[in-house]
């Protein structure tokens with residue numbers, strides 16, 4: 001998956017804005033290039049612990065707008081406030097319900113500003129595999 005530094009910065013900003021809560025969102029683009037980052041509500045925001053679910057209404061809204069623009073949803077992202085830059089065991093379990101291939105970014109954010117990004121992809125079998133992120137200027 002390719003993404004510009006600017007868009008990656010927007011994901012980091014979203015993670016900082018919701019800190020110490022988890023944020024989540026969708027990556028919209030064409031082919032393997034992310035062209036837009038859409039922040040979504042976390043349906044599990046009220047629950048503690050590492051759990052996110054993109055609000056279903058937000059998901060449909062983003063999907064319809066992407067389709068009208070000739071784009072697709074290429075993946076999702078969420079943050080791990082003061083956590084690891086890697087999918088958690090809960091993340092790996094929940095990923096099985098996604099249809100792969102699907103981009104999967106995790107942003108670890110420490111103290112509300114220091115971000116590290118994990119890049120992976122949900123494979124067709126539901127497993128999350130490491131996948132390099134191509135950063136562009």
Ligand SMILES: [Zn+2]
Nearest residue numbers: 050080088091
């Ligand atoms: Zn997670």
